[in-house]
Amino acid sequence: MRLADLATRRAVQRQRRVWSDRVASWNTHGSVNLAGVTAALVAVADVQPGDVVVDLGAGNGQVTIPLAMRGAHVLGIDVSQGMADTLKAEAVRRGLDTVEAMTVPIEELDLPAGSIDLVVSSYALHHLRDPDKAKLVQAAAGWLKPGGRIVIADMMFGRGGTQRDREIIKSKLLTLARKGPGGWWRIAKNVVRYLARVQERPISMEAWTELMRAAGLTAITASTVVAEAGLVSAQRPQ
Ligand SMILES: C[S@@+](CC[C@H](N)C(=O)[O-])C[C@H]1O[C@@H](n2cnc3c(N)ncnc32)[C@H](O)[C@@H]1O
Structure with a gap:
């Protein structure tokens, strides 16, 4: 195994451990204005009924659920089984049958090319190693349908x-x-x-923007949501 793969595996194991311990407390966490970040992401995502969406690091569904309530089919990805179970239970409680939860590290996610309308992620990707962020953006550009979009909200600073x-x-x-x-x-x-x-x-908004550009994405926007939180969006060309 290459050293980089070993480092990624260790990072994933750590995230699984840390977040499996935080399943119950995540809703009440709140050092950032998470509700504001979620609202900004959902607004920019502008999801349409029937859209196929992937939420990376979905947690207990703070983004997945509002998108599903707007009629999207959402696949929530999380490294923690506890988070995925909580997300699924919340979807069932709300009578949403368009939510799937998959327990897999983002770094290992493999989706069919050109199958996704929208890739979203809120406050999760700063946990990935920098080379894995770059690989992910490249991979996500391939998952998107022509015209499909990626919208990332996260702590963004250098x-x-x-x-x-x-x-x-x-x-x-x-x-x-x-x-x-x-x-x-x-x-x-x-x-x-x-x-x-x-x-x-975390990496800066400029660094995220550069990763999007390097992956061939266009219509890139970047804005600050609250102090540390930035939002970057981009589109796969038609
Ligand atoms: C800060 S929480 C955010 C959860 C959710 N997006 C929200 O806005 O409430 C980060 C989430 O990312 C997940 N996560 C962290 N590293 C991950 C990885 N490498 N692969 C998949 N999920 C990961 C954690 O398990 C956790 O649920």
Whole structure:
């Protein structure tokens, strides 16, 4: 096995462990304005009844469910079996028979070429290693039907190279610092994670835009939703 594959496998195992422990608490988490991010993504996605959609890192369905309620057929992908089970249960509870939940790492997802109208993801792709983000965008461009779209919302910032990066990092540090010793502990933990690129691996909106362009996608848009959260969308040419 190549070293890169081993690193990806370790990253996936870690995400599975971390998120399987957070199934019950994710709804009440909320350091970012997640409801606002979800609403912005759903608005930009502009899903149509009958659209075939894939939600990458679907969690318990905060994006999958609203899209399915608009008439889309949504395949929710998650590395955690607990998250996928919760998503499926929520769909059943709401009487939605157009939701499927699949437990598979995004890095291993393989879909038929030209079969998808819309690929979405909210607050999940920053967990992928940088080479895996690039591979994913290339793969997703192939899954899309001509004219199909990809819409990604996530924490989007680099490592301090731009003014926006510095403002986001400063505001995150100040928010945590105000929480007292518990927050200081999280600062220490997060600094190590961000610097060592363990678990938290955000990249900037510009970097996402470049990945979309490199995959041959067009009509690329990028905007800030709330402080750290950005939204990038693109289309497979007709
Ligand atoms: C921050 S939560 C976001 C969940 C959901 N998209 C939402 O907006 O509420 C991240 C989700 O991504 C999933 N995830 C993380 N890494 C993953 C991977 N490599 N493959 C599939 N899912 C992954 C986690 O299990 C978790 O459910």
